[in-house]
Amino acid sequence: MSLVTITATENGSAEQHRQWCESLEAGSILFFPKSPIALADSDLQFLRGQQQTDSSLHKNIAYKPKSNELTGVDTKTANPAAVDRLRAIMRNYSQSVTAFLTGFLSPYAGQWQLDYASFRPQEEEGRDLPLRRRNDLLHTDAFPTRPTHGARILRFFNNIHPTRTRDWIVSDPFRSVAAKYAPAEIALPQPDSGIGRAFKSLATGIGLGAAAPALKRSPYDDFMMRFHNFLKENRAFQSSCSKYDYQFPAGSSWMVYTDMVPHAVLCGQYALEQTYLVAPQAMVAPQHAPLTVLQELTGARLI
Numbered sequence: 293m294s295l296v297t298i299t300a301t302e303n304g305s306a307e308q309h310r311q312w313c314e315s316l317e318a319g320s321i322l323f324f325p326k327s328p329i330a331l332a333d334s335d336l337q338f339l340r341g342q343q344q345t346d347s348s349l350h351k352n353i354a355y356k357p358k359s360n361e362l363t364g365v366d367t368k369t370a371n372p373a374a375v376d377r378l379r380a381i382m383r384n385y386s387q388s389v390t391a392f393l394t395g396f397l398s399p400y401a402g403q404w405q406l407d408y409a410s411f412r413p414q415e416e417e418g419r420d421l422p423l424r425r426r427n428d429l430l431h432t433d434a435f436p437t438r439p440t441h442g443a444r445i446l447r448f449f450n451n452i453h454p455t456r457t458r459d460w461i462v463s464d465p466f467r468s469v470a471a472k473y474a475p476a477e478i479a480l481p482q483p484d485s486g487i488g489r490a491f492k493s494l495a496t497g498i499g500l501g502a503a504a505p506a507l508k509r510s511p512y513d514d515f516m517m518r519f520h521n522f523l524k525e526n527r528a529f530q531s532s533c534s535k536y537d538y539q540f541p542a543g544s545s546w547m548v549y550t551d552m553v554p555h556a557v558l559c560g561q562y563a564l565e566q567t568y569l570v571a572p573q574a575m576v577a578p579q580h581a582p583l584t585v586l587q588e589l590t591g592a593r594l595i
């Protein structure tokens with residue numbers, strides 16, 4: 293596992309942009325000690341104030357950029373002006389991260405879908421969550437309700453706490469973990485059925501590409517969801533796997549392919565995050581992609 297520290301984000305060459313994509317795809321975390329995303333002090337203070345001042349804004353809050361909608365906010369009891377302001381801050385954050393990454397990761401231009409953004413106001417240490425929803429157990433990401441059909445889950449984070457670090461542990465990337473556990477301990481995915489192929493060609497034909505949310509889950513998606521659950525539930529893996537500690541300081545950003553790097557957050561409060569679903573054909577180093585690894589292991593097409 294490696295962390296690539298980036299202090300200068302301006303004027304990178306096309307080759308530099310490709311190398312950043314390659315590092316991400318190999319399982320590195322790209323770390324920005326000073327976030328390239330500008331956030332107004334007044335907005336940061338508003339976000340940090342939610343925990344104390346407005347109980348209806350306590351939960352993990354998701355922002356859906358395409359419909360400009362917030363979820364996780366009880367709009368019946370929340371102050372409407374506060375909800376409007378939070379929505380505006382999240383829209384601005386989503387647009388700022390996207391504008392930055394459009395240049396920084398230029399090889400992916402036009403080949404990602406903007407997914408949800410989130411605001412994470414709660415202290416992560418000691419949260420009382422059901423096991424499969426716990427953030428403090430190592431896992432790779434998969435979405436129960438949004439199959440990606442092989443698209444990659446790329447996440448960009450900001451630690452917006454005024455002083456404290458956000459502490460992660462990560463483990464070795466997908467290929468080594470899947471090769472060790474998948475064949476023996478969890479069933480590998482089975483090749484697609486005819487119905488799955490029909491849905492896939494329909495999705496492609498109507499321009500929904502890899503991440504059509506309402507469509508049937510592919511064998512790849514089924515496996516990735518089972519793998520997420522397996523890792524969280526596997527005490528031997530949690531205790532004995534390789535672990536690398538990272539403390540992301542206040543005011544920093546980082547990004548990582550969370551579908552391939554097992555990760556857990558141990559402590560920290562107040563983070564912003566934006567997710568992208570990057571098309572499999574956009575990969576500059578596709579040999580590392582979970583889909584490639586699984587198709588090698590099974591010898592079958594899985595989307």
Ligand SMILES: [Fe+2]
Nearest residue numbers: 431432433550
């Ligand atoms: Fe995660």
